[in-house]
Amino acid sequence: MSVIYLKACGFVDHPQFHDGATRRLAGTMLWFSQVEIYYKDAEGAFHRNLINITEFEQYIKILPAELQPKAKVQMAHICTPRPPIKMGDRIINLDQPRVMGILNMTPDSFSDGGAVDDDIGLALQAAVDMTANGAAIIDVGGESTRPNAKLLWEGDEIKRVQPIIEKLSATGAAISIDSRKSAVMQAALGAGARMINDISALLYDDNSIDIARHNDVPVVLMHAPSQSSNPHKNDGYDNVLFDVFDWLEKRVDEVIAAGVPRERICIDPGLGFGKSLSDNLTIINNLALFHAIGCPILFGASRKRMIGALSNEAAADNRLGGSIYLAMKAVEQGAHILRVHDVAETIQSIHVWRGLRDAALTARAE
Known part of the structure; x- marks a missing residue:
């Protein structure tokens, strides 16, 4: 073919x-x-x-x-320019890189498990700090999807995310729900979330696509080699770059056919999900390829294992330098949204990059 x-x-x-x-x-x-x-x-x-x-x-x-x-x-x-992301009353333009701050309401996430756990006050302050530091979106998750993590019952996941979303929504923040379960999505949207970020690309739960369509919210479709309870299960790739591209392109077409318009779809190549170090590096070096799908690109490499693998096995909480470098590598290939733990440092890097771009684009010939 x-x-x-x-x-x-x-x-x-x-x-x-x-x-x-x-x-x-x-x-x-x-x-x-x-x-x-x-x-x-x-x-x-x-x-x-x-x-x-x-x-x-x-x-x-x-x-x-x-x-x-x-x-x-x-x-x-x-x-083609990507249209702004509409999250309720919030409009997020994509003419420059935007930051999505990670708020894990979990005791067992790979990099910051237990940092806020079930302390609503601590979680709210962490989220407010991220928005004050420039995060455009706060991504709230209640289930760890690290390798070998146990599947969480949706009722427990709702208990973890719903209260903080209600509190955070009152501040006017733009909130995304990081979940693959339709009941959790619906509860989060009812509490004030206005985006769905699904590692299964709306495939894990048959009702998820209906939730996205009926609530008229943007969705992030992420590539993982399996949409089972273990998203890291992988039978191998013929060519990881083209296989991931083909899968995302096909999934975008399917979601559009199901009634979610293209302007409400973002794509994420799913770094670290069923991918080796070599696979991840290939995708990062060729991230610009994914613009050909026609959707905003969300990039998430913050604190991931590949950084430790390339830096003498640095622990997850000691991967700031690598996280910033990978984020800016993505920015220099046109990534629209960066999903990160370290918001202030990433925003500072983007400001410096933006200063350089402004100077270059306004320079006059001698």
Whole structure:
């Protein structure tokens, strides 16, 4: 079967000096001058080419006929600005990177289990601090999904998340519920959450997609190799980058067909879920590929095991440097939302990056 993938590359600091030779990436503050094209023809031969933007229209004319429409659609997705995320009365623009702060109401999460546990006052203060430091969204979770974590009964999960969401909602914060269970989603939305972040991409629970559609809220569809009680179960990949891309593209199409519009869908490649260190690094190095799906990209590498694996097995609470670097690697490929534990430090990094971009985009020719 013939397949094709387009990835923006050749990023340019000063697009204002190169009229017609660059395009803007998905409405972000990045402009690119080249596109890397990977395709497999009907005979199974694999091709990989690097094309200047100025040559793209001519190049696609020599592609196999069955691939030309898909190439045009992917390029349109890469260049189309992502609409703002609407979370109730809150509007979150995606023209620059936004931060989602993690609030785990769990005793056993891999990096901060028990940090707030069931202390509502402590949890509320942590969330308020994150919003004060610049978090656009607070992602509240009540079940650990680390490897070998036990499945939690939905009633217990609701008891963990509902009270803090009610308190936090009263502050006006934009709140996401991190859950794969429809009953938890509904309880959280009733308490004031206005986004669903589901590691199973609305597949674990058959009722989840109805909850998302009927409540008219944005959803994050994450890739995991299994939507069973163990999201890390993996039978292997042929090519992790293209396998994850294909899975997310197909799932986005299915969710749209089920009645959730594209403008309410974000995608997450699911770093660390059933993926080796090599798999994770491949996805991060090629994150820009996922713009071709046409949805905002959420990136979550904060404190993950890969950082420890690359830094002398640093403990989860000692991975700030690696977390910041990976976040900014994602920003420099156009990630729209960063899901992080360390909000203040990530926001500071984004501010410095934004200063550099502003200076580059307003520079004048000598």
